Amino acid sequence: MxxxxxxxxxxxxxxxxxxxxxxxxxxxxxxxxxxxxxxxxxxxxxxxxxxxxxxxxxxxxxxxxxxxxxxxxxxxxxxxxxxxxxxxxxxxxxxxxxxxxxxxxxxxxxxxxxxxxxxxxxxxxxxxxxxxxxxxxxxxxxxxxxxxxxxxxxxxxxxxxxxxxxxxxxxxxxxxxxxxxxxxxxxxxxxxxxxxxxxxxxxxxxxxxxxxxxxxxxxxxxxxxxxxxxxxxxxxxxxxxxxxxxxxxxxxxxxxxxGGKSPTVLLPDADVDEVVPRAVAAAFLNNGQTCCALTRLVVPRNRKEEVERAAAKAAEATRVGHPLLPGTQLGPLVSAGQRDRVRRHVQRALGQGATLVTGGAEPPGDQPYGYYVRPTVLSDVTTAMDVQHEEVFGPVLVIECYDDEDDDQAVALANATPYGLAAAVWSADRERALAVARRIRAGQVEVNGGGFNPRAPFGGYKQxxxxxxxxxxxxxxxxxxxxxxx
The missing domain is CATH 3.40.605.10 (Aldehyde Dehydrogenase; Chain A, domain 1)
Structure with missing residues (x-):
């Protein structure tokens, strides 16, 4: 080096x-x-x-x-x-x-x-x-x-x-x-x-x-x-x-x-195969150590199983390894303290009733040393669980459900957080996505994967x-x- x-x-x-x-x-x-x-x-x-x-x-x-x-x-x-x-x-x-x-x-x-x-x-x-x-x-x-x-x-x-x-x-x-x-x-x-x-x-x-x-x-x-x-x-x-x-x-x-606890809102007409892999990547950005990481996936209840399968596939395909290796997509967390904190969050979520889709709190078996955490997806997460509203700051994505075709409930669930840094909305209908995006209380909202703008203001609402x-x-x-x- x-x-x-x-x-x-x-x-x-x-x-x-x-x-x-x-x-x-x-x-x-x-x-x-x-x-x-x-x-x-x-x-x-x-x-x-x-x-x-x-x-x-x-x-x-x-x-x-x-x-x-x-x-x-x-x-x-x-x-x-x-x-x-x-x-x-x-x-x-x-x-x-x-x-x-x-x-x-x-x-x-x-x-x-x-x-x-x-x-x-x-x-x-x-x-x-x-x-x-x-x-x-x-x-x-x-x-x-x-x-x-x-x-x-x-x-x-x-x-x-x-x-x-x-x-x-x-x-x-x-x-x-x-x-x-x-x-x-x-x-x-x-x-x-x-x-x-x-x-x-x-x-x-x-x-x-x-x-x-x-x-x-x-x-x-x-x-x-x-x-x-x-x-x-x-x-x-x-x-x-x-x-x-x-x-x-x-x-x-x-x-x-x-901090942030930012949602990706998948509206009922969105394409799961397109959205979910991008949602997983957004949650795992910089090993999940990003304040505006989209770590909550808010989905219609009748598409939960479909979303879980797609999220598991994307998370399990994420290449974990040494950060200097060219193919690595997920490296270690910054410190032993941060690694242990993230693992405790996963354990607590499971104890509070969340369902493990993939990953978990156990150390990755193929990493003998380093501050690694398994790429993790949790489902059946509710607002009563700590992992829903506390910033984890690691590669952990949670899936939350709202009633089918109810945009009001999707917005309410997206806003059910003390934070308001970022969000994303996906829909086959751009105007519908924009209408929902306007109602989310966050400083930046991506609409159907809108690109990064270095001149756009960055900052948050609420805490x-x-x-x-x-x-x-x-x-x-x-x-x-x-x-x-x-």
């Missing part, structure tokens, strides 16, 4: 010893080191500093100093920096994809396309949106101005380590904010490589800063810091509440992209969070509104 070559003195291979602040690789004040475990082998493959509150404070101070100059930099120039970052990501794409496959367990093919490809695309899209956006406009006797907040604290998850950084940092930067980033301690290696790319792009000192560490220490310090103007967090709903409480002391703006990422909405998230009365 090819590993990144670190700047002199920063580390040894993937064992990082420095954080990035004020335009330089700097020794952390804390001597704490966090090991990175490869989920396919259960071995240590790297490490990163466990940043302390003092490190966060230094990074925030650097970002504050850099803010006035960066905010005054024309949007076209800020966008040019972002395009250089995108170029750097693409130059190092094979290495970055392999890093993510190793630290997250993402199958290498998906890592190339989604984990790395979408990150580069997000930087480019942010550059395009930020460069062409109208930051000032006249309205009656007022001049309306959109201007940056100041210092943005970005706290990102392990499941999409580069893409989630891009969703926050790219748009915050092009809007004129400076950034302090705290990545997940479970998967920081690719983010350190991204920081190298950003350093090579030559952004002014202090505009982008990286402090690795744990959520309770570095993340908490960043969210609570009085000189951070905006906190953007992606992760679990539980941690989102903690971030919000930490930020409340200074009444700073908080944007949250949290899936607030705010939006990507496109014009993603840019405006990082802009304050001022009116000058003329």
């Amino acid at each position: 090819t590993t990144p070559t670190p700047p002199s003195g920063r580390g040894n291979g993937m064992h990082h010893r420095h954080i990035y602040l004020d335009g330089a690789w700097t020794a952390a004040t804390s001597r704490c080191v966090i090991d990175v475990i490869e989920p396919a082998t259960e071995k240590v493959i790297g490490s990163a500093p466990g940043g302390a509150p003092e490190d966060v404070d230094l990074a925030v101070r650097a970002a504050r100093r850099a803010f006035p100059g960066w905010a005054d930099t024309p949007a076209k120039e800020r966008a040019a920096y972002l395009r250089q970052v995108a170029d750097g990501i693409e130059r190092r794409a094979p290495e970055l994809a392999e890093l993510i496959a190793r630290e997250v367990g993402t199958p290498i093919g998906f890592a190339r396309i989604a984990q790395v490809g979408l990150a580069a695309l997000a930087f480019r899209t942010a550059a395009d949106v930020g460069e062409t956006y109208t930051y000032e406009q006249n309205q009656a006797q007022s001049l309306l101005i959109r201007e940056p907040f100041g210092v943005v604290g970005a706290i990102t998850p392990w499941n999409y380590p580069l893409y989630q950084v891009a969703a926050k940092a790219a748009y915050a930067l092009v809007a004129g904010n400076t950034v302090v980033l705290k990545p997940s301690e479970l998967a920081p290696l690719s983010v350190f490589a991204l920081a190298e790319v950003i350093d090579e792009a030559g952004l002014p000192a202090g505009v982008f800063n990286l402090v690795s560490g744990t959520g309770p220490v570095a993340g908490q310090a960043l969210a609570a810091h009085p000189d951070v103007d905006f906190v953007s967090f992606t992760g679990s709903t539980e941690v989102g509440r903690t971030i919000t409480r930490a930020a409340a002391g200074t009444v700073k703006r908080v944007s949250l992209e949290l 899936s969070g607030n705010g939006r990422e990507h496109g014009v909405f993603g840019l405006e998230e990082f802009l304050e509104v001022k009116s000058l009365q003329l």
Whole structure:
């Protein structure tokens, strides 16, 4: 494997010893080191500093100093920096994809396309949106101005380590904010490589800063810091509440992209053979470790057995294996804790009355080590079961039934969740699918397999969070509104 070559003195291979602040690789004040475990082998493959509150404070101070100059930099120039970052990501794409496959367990093919490809695309899209956006406009006797907040604290998850950084940092930067980033301690290696790319792009000192560490220490310090103007967090709903409480002391703006329990609604006239394999693939996306994974399949009761057969066939055909093998479709989960949590969810569901269609809580027999979970389908799931409304974050699809030809009940069942991040609707009648999609309380709804749009806003209803990422909405998230009365 090819590993990144670190700047002199920063580390040894993937064992990082420095954080990035004020335009330089700097020794952390804390001597704490966090090991990175490869989920396919259960071995240590790297490490990163466990940043302390003092490190966060230094990074925030650097970002504050850099803010006035960066905010005054024309949007076209800020966008040019972002395009250089995108170029750097693409130059190092094979290495970055392999890093993510190793630290997250993402199958290498998906890592190339989604984990790395979408990150580069997000930087480019942010550059395009930020460069062409109208930051000032006249309205009656007022001049309306959109201007940056100041210092943005970005706290990102392990499941999409580069893409989630891009969703926050790219748009915050092009809007004129400076950034302090705290990545997940479970998967920081690719983010350190991204920081190298950003350093090579030559952004002014202090505009982008990286402090690795744990959520309770570095993340908490960043969210609570009085000189951070905006906190953007992606992760679990539980941690989102903690971030919000930490930020409340200074009444700073908080944007949250949290959990999901998203439904695929199969209407009675939909083609089971077309829909179900796609529904299984959508549930197992990134080993099921995707906040917007469509993990609930809502179907007419009279088609349940047909759906179960199709789902079992698709799940059992899913190739489980080492994430670096080209044919792998499902790799290991990110950690032993996550693997055990998913297995407990399956056991509890069966104990509460769910029917096992395929898979189960037992370890896969052909994987002697690694944090693997069997691709699992459960049926006869009801709203009384925990697995129906709790985020599992693993390769587990549940089948729920509504009364035949009753679109109202299908919608009610789809909405029977505390979350509202994503959904999908399938019907032979496009207008019927659209009518149902309009009634689902979720931030994004795919209609008959509608394709990905990198400029479309991404975010959730209810306990899936607030705010939006990507496109014009993603840019405006990082802009304050001022009116000058003329």
